[in-house]
Amino acid sequence: MTTYKLWYWAEIQGRGEFVRLAMEAGDIGYVDMARERGSEALIADMKARTDRPPFAPPYLDTGDQVIAQVANILLYLGDRHGIAPADEVARRWLHEVQLTITDFVAEVHQVHHPVGTGLYYEDQRREAARFAREFREARMPKFLGWFERSVAGEWLTGERWSYGDTSIFQLIEGLHYMFPKRMKAIERDYPRLLAIRDRVARLPGIHDYCASDRRIGFNTDGIFRHYPELDAD
Amino acid sequence: MTTYKLWYWAEIQGRGEFVRLAMEAGDIGYVDMARERGSEALIADMKARTDRPPFAPPYLDTGDQVIAQVANILLYLGDRHGIAPADEVARRWLHEVQLTITDFVAEVHQVHHPVGTGLYYEDQRREAARFAREFREARMPKFLGWFERSVAGEWLTGERWSYGDTSIFQLIEGLHYMFPKRMKAIERDYPRLLAIRDRVARLPGIHDYCASDRRIGFNTDGIFRHYPELDAD
Known part of the structure; x- marks a missing residue:
């Protein structure tokens, strides 16, 4: 089972929240990297990526590739984890x-x-x-x-x-x-x-997520x- | 060979031009519907679509489905017509x-x-x-x-x-x-x-297109x- 690395600002929901919610609801394993290591680590990670660098967070490191743009990330996850229609x-x-x-x-x-x-x-x-x-x-x-x-x-x-x-x-x-x-x-x-x-x-995944401290408040x-x-x- | 119907405003390049250019370069057959029939026909066509209506033009009628959003249209055409990488x-x-x-x-x-x-x-x-x-x-x-x-x-x-x-x-x-x-x-x-x-x-496709009256000027x-x-x- 893959554990994805999700990179997004640690202090806000922002655009990254659309990805977090889909993964929480779908019970898709991920580490929210900047929440573990701080947003400085996100800035450093972005600077270190020179081959196909993301324009902006959020981006998802699958191990094989790095995918940016919320809709693109969700399209990818939808194809692989049953969180999109089969048709x-x-x-x-x-x-x-x-x-x-x-x-x-x-x-x-x-x-x-x-x-x-x-x-x-x-x-x-x-x-x-x-x-x-x-x-x-x-x-x-x-x-x-x-x-x-x-x-x-x-x-x-x-x-x-x-x-x-x-x-x-x-x-x-x-x-x-x-x-x-x-x-x-x-x-x-x-x-x-x-x-x-x-x-x-x-x-269940959203209920648990919203009750946890993983869900950042709106600000x-x-x-x-x-x-x-x-x-x- | 499919002939696609592309619906976009007749008077401007706008967002539709990104689709027109890809189709012209790729020699993909299409009819630019509102340029044939006028932008009033586009408005009427949008109103008539009640099942999965597009939010806004441009949209592409493939015969089997209607696809809106420029990047989504290009993703579809890229999968089918060799105008995107195979990988x-x-x-x-x-x-x-x-x-x-x-x-x-x-x-x-x-x-x-x-x-x-x-x-x-x-x-x-x-x-x-x-x-x-x-x-x-x-x-x-x-x-x-x-x-x-x-x-x-x-x-x-x-x-x-x-x-x-x-x-x-x-x-x-x-x-x-x-x-x-x-x-x-x-x-x-x-x-x-x-x-x-x-x-x-x-x-060749772009050279011909830009020399034709199909290419609307910037305005x-x-x-x-x-x-x-x-x-x-």
């Missing part, structure tokens, strides 16, 4: 949904960093307020509505959970943390997504950030 | 590079739409100027430097061209159009990417937009 067409569709989650998460980041990826939020608060309004009023309903319509049954792709469901769980949890007022106002429009969130929370260094001034009904 | 590890790496191009293109979009996806550029010029400065000074060198270091030989993945090379071609062409001053100042740092651009331009409705006030050395 090829459904597996490709699931990857498409995950890539759309990736797009949505990029916009979540843009909410607090609209004009400077390398600047602090505090240096772009006015611009953030402007984008946050459109994000709440137009982008959230557009993306969430599409995910809602994409649900094929009890789970995203039908009768079995997949990494798409753990990703929906994280998306809903993250948005509840980031925009509690807005989510309260609109969440009734997404009953299938809320049901998936609840079902994922009851998966304002991650992707989903709660700034009260950016939230509204 | 599985190299093919996964190429997908990772394409997903990083996707991330970069999202930031290219953020340059002219930092605070409102649904607003005009003219309504967010001040914010755009702010992000454009960071984009030119920090993001372009970061992404282009990584792509440069990722080149494995004459082509991105070694000795044969792949869809990654046609994507690099489009990226370099687009940045030259969008930021002519900035590209002139830094392009000497990326000799391998410039060499790939030139080699792709000489591929300020697409992803790469030239606004002189956003450019600088």
Whole structure:
């Protein structure tokens, strides 16, 4: 049995959490390297990789290769560990949904960093307020509505959970943390997504993970950030 | 021989151009549906799709399934038409590079739409100027430097061209159009990417395509937009 090495920042959920959740739910063995050794070890590891270096964390060292990009990692794990549909067409569709989650998460980041990826939020608060309004009023309903319509049954792709469901769980949890007022106002429009969130929370691997200290809390260094001034009904 | 139906806006290169270029270079038969019938037909086609509807164009109708997300479409075509490496590890790496191009293109979009996806550029010029400065000074060198270091030989993945090379071609062409001053100042740092651009331009399929009226010109409705006030050395 392979034990994967997962490399991601030790202090945040961030993009790495989508990988952690899928592995925890699927009981896939991994070591969360930077949580063992510190984020300095992650920086050193990235610098040491010269052949096909990852652009950014998270990345997964399988022993044979290093895989970066969340959706790419999940595609790989889905092919090998039964956390994606067996059918090829459904597996490709699931990857498409995950890539759309990736797009949505990029916009979540843009909410607090609209004009400077390398600047602090505090240096772009006015611009953030402007984008946050459109994000709440137009982008959230557009993306969430599409995910809602994409649900094929009890789970995203039908009768079995997949990494798409753990990703929906994280998306809903993250948005509840980031925009509690807005989510309260609109969440009734997404009953299938809320049901998936609840079902994922009851998966034994996720239940144990969320009760453990392995699950880092949401905070304002991650992707989903709660700034009260950016939230509204 | 399948003839694919590609659906994308008729008036712009946009994200669809990454798919068009790969198909033209690979001599893969396709009909560019909205260029035949108009973008109204694209809107109508999207509305009519209720089972696994695409979130946004471009999408490819193979006859058996509909595939959206540029990197997902290219992954599919790469598996079937010899425009990706035969080796599985190299093919996964190429997908990772394409997903990083996707991330970069999202930031290219953020340059002219930092605070409102649904607003005009003219309504967010001040914010755009702010992000454009960071984009030119920090993001372009970061992404282009990584792509440069990722080149494995004459082509991105070694000795044969792949869809990654046609994507690099489009990226370099687009940045030259969008930021002519900035590209002139830094392009000497990326000799391998410039060499790939030139080699792709000489591929028979690309040479013919760029000489035809199928290749739409760059314009300020697409992803790469030239606004002189956003450019600088």
